[in-house]
Structures are given as C-alpha cells and as structure tokens.
Amino acid sequence: MKIEKGSVALIVGVGASEGIGGAIARRAAAEGLHVYVAGRTQAKLDVVVSEIEAAGGKATAIVADTTQTADVKRMFDTAEQGAGKPDLVVYNAGNNRFSALTDMSDEFFEDLWRLCAFGGFLVGREMAQRVLPEGEGVRDTQATLIFTGATASMRARPPFTAFASAKAAERALAHGMAREFGKRGLHVGHAVIDGGVDGAQLKSRFAEYLEAKGEDGGLNVDAVAAEYWNLHMQHASTWTLELDLRPYKEEF
Incomplete structure (x- = not known):
C-alpha cells in the first residue's frame, strides 16, 4: 500500500516570527500544508499567520496553553475540523530560564518540567491517539512528530540544571514514543539545538553574544x-530519531 503525506501541520510553541516555530510554520506552508500555529500570545501568532497568507499560504492561529489537557485537545480538534488530522506536528514549546539551585523555587522547577516534558507528553499522546490505527503491527499511516530539544537534554550545567532536567525528560x-509507535507509522524525531539561535529572543536578550559569534555563529x-x-x-526505510544541529564554529 502506498502511503501518502497529508496536507495539515500543527506547530505547537510558536512565538515571535523570527524564531524556530515561526520558521517551521512558514516552511510547511510554503510546501502546501495548511498550518495551524499554536502558542500563548495572539499578537505573535497573528504576525506569523499574516506572513504565511501574504506569501499565498494557509494558516490558522490557536491560542492555547500546551500544559493543559483541554487546550491540547482543542488544538487538535480545531485542526481536524478545519482541514484534517495533522500529519506533521512539531512540539517547539520551551523556555530556557536559569537560576542557581539554592535560590530556585518549587514553582520555577515545576513550571519548566510542565512546559517541556508534560506538555510534550500531552501533545504526543493526543497525536498518537488520533493518527494511529487500532491494532498492533498495523501500518496504514505515515505521520511525523518532532520535538525541539537542546544540548541541555544530554548535559546539565549550572545555572541551567532545572532546564536540563526538563529537556532530558522531553528527550x-x-x-x-519512537520505539513504541514507529512500527505503526508514526515517525518521532528529536532535534537537538546545540548553540544559540539567531532569532528574536537571543537578539533581544543577548545581542552581544551573537555579535561575538560572527557570521553563521548562531x-x-x-x-x-x-x-x-x-x-x-x-x-x-531511513527514519532519523535524533538529529543534532549546531553552527560550524560551535564547540562541542
């Protein structure tokens, strides 16, 4: 049986246009998919949707909290009822915050875990329930779920200990999920972002870091x-589970 790619994408964790989530949304739309962009800030989502539509693509914004089960279900319902079941889902939610462990509050640690790990679980579970056929060994779908990871998922360094534990859990x-659902047609990938992202967040908070890195340093x-x-x-026949991405001049 020939398995075809579908035409719907759900990008979870879209913030500023000049970020990974926004860039993935634009790329998927340019490839002809109807893209649903989900995040917490309507204004930021509207910018990404406007860019996609101006380029001739299709996009819909969904304001949602990915750590809430009802919101996650609503994201998938909105996409499914509007254009169909997403066959590409990207979990890009995360917040690289740091604190010395002795100064860290319970809420700080738990909030990072909920966003990176628990939110990823909710989205992954919802996708698997909706796109996979019933029955072990049955493969009549081909869908993709990609998690945006970080170097911290494999190496914890202070003051990023809480973030590292959250990203390690997400990894x-x-x-x-890759081992549980791959044989049934769900391709799960984990992309390790190993370096600073040349996007809105780093430019606004640590512009000097990017300047010091030079061209293609982020x-x-x-x-x-x-x-x-x-x-x-x-x-x-050639699925990748884990992919690491880093600038050519990044130490590793």
Missing part, C-alpha cells in the same frame, strides 16, 4: 526549519 519521552531559523522538513519527508 526520553521522544525516544520512548543557528539560522530558516535553515533549522529546512532540516525539520527533511525529517518529515524522510523515506520510511
């Missing part, structure tokens, strides 16, 4: 989006 989730968001698209389009 474990991705690996477990990850270009459109180049990152291209690699995510490549993951989605991989042949079923």
Whole structure:
C-alpha cells in the first residue's frame, strides 16, 4: 500500500516570527500544508499567520496553553475540523530560564518540567491517539512528530540544571514514543539545538553574544526549519530519531 503525506501541520510553541516555530510554520506552508500555529500570545501568532497568507499560504492561529489537557485537545480538534488530522506536528514549546539551585523555587522547577516534558507528553499522546490505527503491527499511516530539544537534554550545567532536567525528560519521552509507535507509522524525531539561535529572543536578550559569534555563529531559523522538513519527508526505510544541529564554529 502506498502511503501518502497529508496536507495539515500543527506547530505547537510558536512565538515571535523570527524564531524556530515561526520558521517551521512558514516552511510547511510554503510546501502546501495548511498550518495551524499554536502558542500563548495572539499578537505573535497573528504576525506569523499574516506572513504565511501574504506569501499565498494557509494558516490558522490557536491560542492555547500546551500544559493543559483541554487546550491540547482543542488544538487538535480545531485542526481536524478545519482541514484534517495533522500529519506533521512539531512540539517547539520551551523556555530556557536559569537560576542557581539554592535560590530556585518549587514553582520555577515545576513550571519548566510542565512546559517541556508534560506538555510534550500531552501533545504526543493526543497525536498518537488520533493518527494511529487500532491494532498492533498495523501500518496504514505515515505521520511525523518532532520535538525541539537542546544540548541541555544530554548535559546539565549550572545555572541551567532545572532546564536540563526538563529537556532530558522531553528527550526520553521522544525516544520512548519512537520505539513504541514507529512500527505503526508514526515517525518521532528529536532535534537537538546545540548553540544559540539567531532569532528574536537571543537578539533581544543577548545581542552581544551573537555579535561575538560572527557570521553563521548562531543557528539560522530558516535553515533549522529546512532540516525539520527533511525529517518529515524522510523515506520510511531511513527514519532519523535524533538529529543534532549546531553552527560550524560551535564547540562541542
């Protein structure tokens, strides 16, 4: 049986236009998919939708909190009722905050875990329930779920200990889902972002860091989006679980 790619994408964790989420949304729309962009800020989502529509693409904004089960279900319902079940879902939600452990509050630690790991679980579970056929060993779908990871998922360094524990849990989730659902047609990928992203957040908070790195010293968001698209389009005989992306001059 020939398995075709669908035409709907859900990008979860879209913030500023000049970020990884926005770039992935634009790339998927340019490839002809109806893109649903989900995030917490309506104004930021509207900018991304406007850019996609101005380029001739289709996009819909969904304001949602990915750590709330009802919101996650609503995201998928909105996409499914509007254009169909998403066959490309990207979990890009995350917030790289830092604190010394002795000064860290309970809420600080838990909030990072809920956004990175628990939110990823809710989105992953919802997708699996909706796109996978019933019955073990049955493969009549081909869909893709990609998690945006970080170097911290594999190496914890202070003052990013809480963030590292949250991203490590997210990575474990991705690996477990890949092994559980891959044989049934759900391609789960984990992209390790190893370096500073040349996007709105870093430019606004640590502009001097990017300047010091020089040309191509930060990850270009459109180049990152291209690699995510490549993951989605991989042949079923050559699926990648984990991909690390870093600037050529980054130490590792």
